Amino acid sequence: MTLLHDQTAPVADVTPDERAQRLTDAGTAWNERIAVDATNADLTYKVVGRGVGSVATEVRAGKHRFLVDEPGALAGDDAAASPVEYALGALVSCQVVVFRLYAQSLGLTIDEIEITAEGDLNVQKLFGIDESGRAGFHDVRLKVDITGPNSADEYANLRKVVDEHCPVLDLFSNPVPTSSTLV
Structure with missing residues (x-):
């Protein structure tokens, strides 16, 4: 930032x-x-x-x-x-928070956590070349690297819990009613 x-x-x-x-x-x-x-x-x-x-x-x-x-x-x-890099950064940082929150809640230990987000975006709609596609990401991938003493199955379960409770992942996954007013 x-x-x-x-x-x-x-x-x-x-x-x-x-x-x-x-x-x-x-x-x-x-x-x-x-x-x-x-x-x-x-x-x-x-x-x-x-x-x-x-x-x-x-x-x-x-x-x-x-x-x-x-x-x-x-x-x-x-x-x-860029704005889309900040969007991916918001997703990564929210995931880190929610991983730590639910690891604590579930009695798991996270020694280190690093999350990488990659998003694919086609600029044709942005520049008015082709109006048929999306203006935003059409695919986003997260890679979560956790180290700690718990089992791989416990961390896999933690990932499922995090994905159900992460506010920014929810923003990426579901339409949000949005309005705009020109003043």
Whole structure:
């Protein structure tokens, strides 16, 4: 991710015990909030983007700011990752979170996790050459590399649980009602 003004917050290096406690605490807190009022489970996220440069976008998400651009072949300055790369990054990062969450819940150990996402996209619709295809990815592949002491079957079951509960995988897998207003 290309951050604007090089303001990066360091990611804490945590021990497995600290991670386990944070995951347990978060799960407990959310269960308690939702038990009090089920509408506490409803969240709304807001992100604002402003066009800069040739085709780049400065994005604000809460207190975070980052840049999205395109490579030169797509009219960009290649100053940052592209929108579709960020989409794959969102998928990978959501998978990592959900793998850790459900590994903790199921009593499994993840020593290391690395997820690779590849997506195939045909630009003919983007450029108005052929309107019959999709504008977005027509195929996305995830490769999950986990190391830890549990069996291959336990990690395979974990992958199934993660795929059922990952919000960003759900976005990729199912149509989402989306509206747009020109102001």
